[in-house]
Amino acid sequence: MNANPKSLKREILSSIRKALLELGNATKAELSDKLEISFPTISKFLLQMEKDGEIRSVGLDESSGGRRAKRYAYNPEHMLGLAVFLEKTETNYTIFNCMGEVKEQGKAPSVLVDSGINLLTKFIEEIMATNSSKIHSIAIGVPGSVDNGKIFYMPGYEEYHDFDIKGYYEDYFSIPVVVENDMNAAILGFNYxxxxxxxxxxxxxxxxxxxxxxxxxxxxxxxxxxxxxxxxxxxxxxxxxxxxxxxxxxxxxxxxxxxxxxxxxxxxxxxxxxxxxxxxxxxxxxxxxxxxxxxxxxxxxxxxxxxxxxxxxxxxxxxWKKDYLYGLQKLCLDFMIMNNDI
Amino acid sequence: MNANPKSLKREILSSIRKALLELGNATKAELSDKLEISFPTISKFLLQMEKDGEIRSVGLDESSGGRRAKRYAYNPEHMLGLAVFLEKTETNYTIFNCMGEVKEQGKAPSVLVDSGINLLTKFIEEIMATNSSKIHSIAIGVPGSVDNGKIFYMPGYEEYHDFDIKGYYEDYFSIPVVVENDMNAAILGFNYxxxxxxxxxxxxxxxxxxxxxxxxxxxxxxxxxxxxxxxxxxxxxxxxxxxxxxxxxxxxxxxxxxxxxxxxxxxxxxxxxxxxxxxxxxxxxxxxxxxxxxxxxxxxxxxxxxxxxxxxxxxxxxxWKKDYLYGLQKLCLDFMIMNNDI
DNA sequence: ATCACTTATTAAAGTGATTTAATAAGTCTA
DNA sequence: TAGACTTATTAAATCACTTTAATAAGTGAT
The missing domain is CATH 3.30.420.40 (ATPase, nucleotide binding domain)
Structure with a gap:
């Protein structure tokens, strides 16, 4: 249970993010209406978000009889996500923005080898190094059963069993990490x-x-x-x-x-x-x-x-492959939208 | 989406109710701790609830070195629920309090006859008349498919199809009504x-x-x-x-x-x-x-x-029968705890 | 019995969202 | 082009929860 003003603030922020991404763009009045949050509150949040570069004004609406309303849109480049999917034969990754546009993608030999987690860590580290601060969350897809970020069962890779990847990388990189089974990610992706x-x-x-x-x-x-x-x-x-x-x-x-x-x-x-x-x-x-x-x-x-x-x-x-990728992206995006400091 | 102070208030109230019913009794400090809500807020709510007769002080704790803490418990009789289950051969009902104690129960001939909803309305009306103001929600179990309070399919009783029982009785009695399929209610009951x-x-x-x-x-x-x-x-x-x-x-x-x-x-x-x-x-x-x-x-x-x-x-x-009843009770209780004015 | 200590409760100040009123920026008509 | 009207934005007052400080009520040791 979490019922306090701080959580309200988070709730409002993420609902604004969600609405802006969903609608593409909106005026303050539209957001206030849709989200049932008062105009001044919306106004205050948007002001801060604009300062942070998270949103941008994209011009004025046609007048509907009175003063023209400013229209705002989310800045897709403000936060990027990283999706990594581990397979037996290779490792793929993509970097994408909030709109789902892929900014970069690449491939590497499989990191699922005996040496354990180190290869994967190094792999992610290199990607993070070049895109540094912009990546706000990581989704990792694995061919095995995952229980809340912990690998439960991955046939052929017993050394990973019971390893809490999510916790490990959240500590390591200090950003939200989500780990999901390939099939489940594909379903989420299809649905999305x-x-x-x-x-x-x-x-x-x-x-x-x-x-x-x-x-x-x-x-x-x-x-x-x-x-x-x-x-x-x-x-x-x-x-x-x-x-x-x-x-x-x-x-x-x-x-x-x-x-x-x-x-x-x-x-x-x-x-x-x-x-x-x-x-x-x-x-x-x-x-x-x-x-x-x-x-x-x-x-x-x-x-x-x-x-x-x-x-x-x-x-x-x-x-399948496309859905898998979308699924990981969706998981990442949810984290980026929801989980956030300030 | 609903993110505003009003919803916070409701949230807090229902979380206090839930915690008190779950724990049996508690001190203000315990509630504040468990629910992560500040002491003064808990204090204010409990004061009001005590005034309303919703909770009662049940004595003082043993001292743990300092001033003794007051212990509060929910007043089970403050709100009652009514569960009605319709069957082909008969109609059963029970009235129970928040603790799940049955206060009254009875039986009547089946109301599932050609004349439609009127028999059932009359039946509930009579029960409500004697227990008047204390009943805060109604759960109705039916042997058919229910979609959000609307009967979707009930073999043998085509005249009920597409009838919105929930909406009808919520208007009629002005209290929350929940309608559920017998099997689903039983599962909820077993789980609970x-x-x-x-x-x-x-x-x-x-x-x-x-x-x-x-x-x-x-x-x-x-x-x-x-x-x-x-x-x-x-x-x-x-x-x-x-x-x-x-x-x-x-x-x-x-x-x-x-x-x-x-x-x-x-x-x-x-x-x-x-x-x-x-x-x-x-x-x-x-x-x-x-x-x-x-x-x-x-x-x-x-x-x-x-x-x-x-x-x-x-x-x-x-x-099965017991689980069915418990399930309806649980549905009622959830409504009583969550949904509430003020 | 008084003092030090612990814990519960109350009070005051602070933060955040809402409501209501005031103001600014337009459009349209005369 | 001024005035009436519409709509967007800003400002002030209010309500609600939290944090922090102050007070009250009790326990135990000297």
Missing amino acids: NNRMKDDQSLIYLYFGHNGPGAGFMINGDVVRGKTFFAGEVSFVPQYSERNFGQALENGSRINEEAGSKDYQIDPISRLVASFTAIINPHTVIFCNDEIEKEMLNKITIGSSKYIPAEHLPELTISD | NNRMKDDQSLIYLYFGHNGPGAGFMINGDVVRGKTFFAGEVSFVPQYSERNFGQALENGSRINEEAGSKDYQIDPISRLVASFTAIINPHTVIFCNDEIEKEMLNKITIGSSKYIPAEHLPELTISD
Whole structure:
């Protein structure tokens, strides 16, 4: 619980930031109206923000009969964010501004090697050195389970287990750090990017090289589960003798030479049916490098054998990598907007 | 967004209420400490609350070396809540205080008859008449899908569809009203009653006379789904040719005379496995009039054929009716504590 | 019993947001 | 181009919580 004037100030500041970024630009009156905060208060905050270079006046409105109103816009370059995503084969990073515009991006060999955290630290340090003061938060994406900034489980990298990356780097760089699982970041990114309502239920489904998995967002929250096992859909029992993972594999061996993926339709349809009967999501997202549009129609038809069609989720295809990046950006932005001194 | 001094006041008041009810009793210093609100502010609020009869002094603490501190407790009788649950065969109601103590309860014939809402209105009106001013909020439980106080779907009672009960009665009685589906209320009740953490994922599973169903709470939120279809688990495909509903029924016909329920073990085990692979819940709750303890063990063993045992949820048995009632009470209490004039 | 000490409570000054009134900067009409 | 009107901004007064200082009420030792 935190109910005091200081928190009010923070609350107001971040709500102004959010509104300005969302609207693109606004007058004081518009902000006061939208945020239900009094005009003088808005005025005072904007004055300070303009002094700090956080916002800029972008001219006067046309008169609506009286004095023309000044219009303000957020200065996108005032704060930058850094997103780093660690993968087995390489490490990518992007630096972006509040509008989501990428200012710089690059690639490096994987830092996920035995030597532990040092390589990653050095990597971030170098990036920070050149962009110094402007970076206000860091988001790190990892291929493993994350519990509140602490790596809980990352297959193949046991030396990272139980390491509190978030805490470590927040101490080290003195800026907010957020760490998230790749799949969960992708879901957040998809949700953000497609401007969906906040309380949607989404499922991001991938088949991958090491077996299928899924990321879940329910009522706008990422689902991790009791033992971070949520999304291990290959274990879903589907046929008398096979689970989802086996049905995909088994089929693939039989149809190896045919080149057709039709054998996957029924297992996926059953999985979609199970999702619907259990959590009835709004959307199920597939990865663009794994599945074709035509396939989706077949799955829709397949699922409707198990569930009345009106309850089925919308099936869409999206760019996983892009969503992942957007997700990390979104996490960063939230921190930049919310968390702030003064 | 709401960031102004008025909301601060409300926030403080409800946090004091919450803390006092949670702790049972407290001194001003304890409240100030716990809530991170300054002593003078706490003092001012408590003074007013004591004047209003909302709290009472319950004596002085033993001295810890200096002046003895006054200890305050919430007056449970200050506000009462009314929970009404509508069923096909009858209508139950209870009146209870902030501590959850039932002050009065009763039963009436079902109001779910063709004549629409009038019977229910009259029923509540009579209860309100005798307990007049003390009832500060009403919770109504219904056997159907509810969307923000509006009945979305209630099988067999199409005349209620799209009727905004919440809005109607809030206008009529001028106190907060909350309407919730029976299963969802039961989950809230179980969660509340067992003092679980707020962000748990629970599943309440019932088999019922008209086929099985489930209620879901994920990360502390009730799950309704895109078309309020969440929890219709009988549609989950489980065997090559049968879904969960069919597996339960089919088995029952075969084993009709044997009296054994063992045929249910594998379907239920598979369902629990599906839950685990998808959302990895903390607990799955069964109804005490439908299943025995011994059965649970068999299901646990059965599920572990499909999923590594460490990821499986805890299986428990609970009193559905009681949880349902507690859930409605909890909803009422939340409204009483939060929503309040002044 | 008095004094030193501890803790609870009350009082006064300070900070921050709101409300209301006053002022400034425009537009439009006569 | 002056006056009426509209709308944006600034200023003053008010309300609410916090911080800090002062006071009250009790305990225990000398």
